Amino acid sequence: MGRTEVVLKTTEWIQHVRDRLRVEKSCQKSYANRRQLGLEFQVGDFILLKVSPWKGVIQFRKMGKLGPWYIGPFRISARVGKVAYRLDFSDKLRQIHNTFHVSQLRKCVTDEAEVISLVDIQVEESLTYIEQIMAVLDRKVKVLRNKEVKLVKVQ
Structure with a gap:
């Protein structure tokens, strides 16, 4: 086996590895795109706000293991940029900043018959x-x- 045959096999192997990496990258990209949600809300919609589960920190006047993951519902008062919304808080939560990223919000779906x-x-x-x-x-x-x-x- 000569030097040129070894170089050809090596370049073929490198090309094969690159093709496999390209296929895997496209699969991972499709999985990631499927998980991304294009969340958009309208002004006036009701949403739930995600509460950060910090241990030992009182967050939104709730504490401990049984604290809620989401609080609300709150009405959206304005859209700020492409991915941020301003919320209408009650008087109890006025000290908290009222603009949140879309990842911290969840649409509040209620059934009027159960109210x-x-x-x-x-x-x-x-x-x-x-x-x-x-x-x-x-x-x-x-x-x-x-x-x-x-x-x-x-x-």
Whole structure:
């Protein structure tokens, strides 16, 4: 085997590796493009705001393991540039800057049929309310080691 044959095999191998890298790069690009969301909101839409889960830091007056991932809903008051939006906050959150990147926002989708009217709920001074049973759907007795627990499913 001469020197020219070795050089030809090496260049063929390099070309083969480059072709494989080009194919893999295009696959990775298609995966990345599929995951990117072209999120756009309109002024007046309701959105949820992502809360950074910083450990030990009180963020938006929520703290601990059971703190929410998203808070809101908030109304969009203006669009700032291509990827930022200005939100209308309540008086409690006025000290927080009100302009956020689109990656920190999520569209708030609500079902109008599931909204509970606050007029129907009577809250007493002790911050309690009375639930009214409409129907008993099921009854069951759960047997533990030492006792029996009666379970009732109500609507």
